[in-house]
Amino acid sequence: MTTRLSLMPALVLSLSMALLPNVQAALPLSAANEVRSLAPILEKVTPAVVNISVSGSKVSQQTLPDAFQFFFGPNGPGQQLQERPFQALGSGVIIDAKEGYVITNNHVISDADEILITLIDGQEYKAELIGSDKQSDIALLKVEAKNLVEITYADSDQLRVGDFAIAIGNPFGLGQTVTSGIISALGRSGLNVGNLENFIQTDAAINSGNSGGALLDLEGNLVGINTAILGPGGGNIGIGFAIPANMVKNLTEQILEFGEVRRGVLGVMGGELTSELARTFGYRSQHGAFVSQVIEGSSADKAGLKAGDIIISLNNKPVRSFGELRAKVATTGADKTVTLGLFRDGKKQNVDVTLAHADSDTIAADTLNEALKGATLSKTDDKDSTKGVKITEVSPRSPAARAGLEEGDIIIGVNRKRVKNLNELRKIIQDKPDVIALNIQRNNSSLYLVLR
Numbered sequence: 343m344t345t346r347l348s349l350m351p352a353l354v355l356s357l358s359m360a361l362l363p364n365v366q367a368a369l370p371l372s373a374a375n376e377v378r379s380l381a382p383i384l385e386k387v388t389p390a391v392v393n394i395s396v397s398g399s400k401v402s403q404q405t406l407p408d409a410f411q412f413f414f415g416p417n418g419p420g421q422q423l424q425e426r427p428f429q430a431l432g433s434g435v436i437i438d439a440k441e442g443y444v445i446t447n448n449h450v451i452s453d454a455d456e457i458l459i460t461l462i463d464g465q466e467y468k469a470e471l472i473g474s475d476k477q478s479d480i481a482l483l484k485v486e487a488k489n490l491v492e493i494t495y496a497d498s499d500q501l502r503v504g505d506f507a508i509a510i511g512n513p514f515g516l517g518q519t520v521t522s523g524i525i526s527a528l529g530r531s532g533l534n535v536g537n538l539e540n541f542i543q544t545d546a547a548i549n550s551g552n553s554g555g556a557l558l559d560l561e562g563n564l565v566g567i568n569t570a571i572l573g574p575g576g577g578n579i580g581i582g583f584a585i586p587a588n589m590v591k592n593l594t595e596q597i598l599e600f601g602e603v604r605r606g607v608l609g610v611m612g613g614e615l616t617s618e619l620a621r622t623f624g625y626r627s628q629h630g631a632f633v634s635q636v637i638e639g640s641s642a643d644k645a646g647l648k649a650g651d652i653i654i655s656l657n658n659k660p661v662r663s664f665g666e667l668r669a670k671v672a673t674t675g676a677d678k679t680v681t682l683g684l685f686r687d688g689k690k691q692n693v694d695v696t697l698a699h700a701d702s703d704t705i706a707a708d709t710l711n712e713a714l715k716g717a718t719l720s721k722t723d724d725k726d727s728t729k730g731v732k733i734t735e736v737s738p739r740s741p742a743a744r745a746g747l748e749e750g751d752i753i754i755g756v757n758r759k760r761v762k763n764l765n766e767l768r769k770i771i772q773d774k775p776d777v778i779a780l781n782i783q784r785n786n787s788s789l790y791l792v793l794r
């Protein structure tokens with residue numbers, strides 16, 4: 343993968359000296375002295391931001407609108423696999439030094455056969471993929487290393503437009519680079535760079551290779567994971583987007599607990615709150631999510647939500663748009679109870695809602711291994727007595743059919759290792775073993791099928 347390198351103007355320097363007098367004038371003397379340099383903060387946190395290099399035999403072709411770019415080349419939504427070797431670079435953030443957990447973007451590691459992490463001191467380690475979520479573009483890695491440094495999560499719901507922000511990553515493969523700016527906007531959605539969008543917008547200079555890097559506050563806490571930019575050729579024009587830290591934290595906790603993301607579902611349909619809608623319903627703001635329909639029998643229906651409601655907060659945090667509501671609900675997790683703030687009939691009220699489970703995700707098995715080609719896999723649900731990976735469809739005369747797989751089979755083990763979900767199956771098969779021994783639960787019987 344080649345990258346066109348363009349010279350960047352000197353204005354991207356962190357906290358330009360031309361701006362410092364204005365900053366100091368607005369702060370107490372002690373605070374003004376503290377912002378003369380970001381070095382004390384960076385000395386503590388830069389060891390927790392890593393460079394990531396990946397290699398593989400398949401690479402996805404970019405099909406996003408030209409204006410939107412992921413910081414790292416392949417594998418965003420709506421892309422197609424091509425059979426050709428690739429190598430590329432990205433960034434990551436250590437969130438648990440003891441366990442060696444590293445957060446990055448899904449599009450950084452998707453399709454990778456090998457993932458290598460390089461620390462700021464040059465030490466290099468192989469990383470294991472623990473789990474990922476394509477819709478939110480988050481991936482969790484693990485490295486076996488000692489004396490790591492971690493970054494603490496900030497409460498990203500407390501961010502304000504105008505707050506200072508620091509971006510750290512590996513732009514254009516140059517090595518770790520630090521830039522700074524401000525939070526330019528919050529709750530950005532509708533950009534068509536992902537399925538779940540609730541982005542922080544920043545003007546901190548970020549470029550190709552910054553994917554998965556850290557967006558920090560002035561205390562060195564993680565406020566977001568850098569993900570995409572608006573601009574041609576992967577270059578910085580001052581419009582970058584990061585996944586909020588609270589969203590990242592919810593997703594990683596689900597991956598660690600369940601091996602996958604278990605999406606919450608509210609059960610409403612709606613759209614953005616326009617000025618016309620706001621006036622029609624007597625609401626004096628355009629911030630909120632308009633509910634046009636409540637699905638019968640859904641969590642929202644059971645909690646008493648109605649068409650015409652305007653959802654203005656979730657867990658006492660403002661909701662700016664329907665896109666933000668959708669992203670927050672989906673990443674909060676199933677079975678969680680949330681408090682929604684509503685505007686109805688000229689009055690505000692709170693309603694507690696327990697989120698339901700999203701429909702089971704399905705994948706084509708050939709994305710895991712060619713020996714399984716022709717089978718469609720999904721996670722098991724509450725109706726299944728055995729937890730594992732369910733075969734929902736098998737194409738006639740396909741490799742999966744010839745191997746003996748049948749619709750309704752549940753894969754409960756691979757090569758003598760217990761499998762409870764798609765992520766655990768993926769972790770075993772992605773190593774491409776020469777022989778795959780599937781332990782299958784079929785009706786009331788257990789059997790083994792051997793694939794080569």
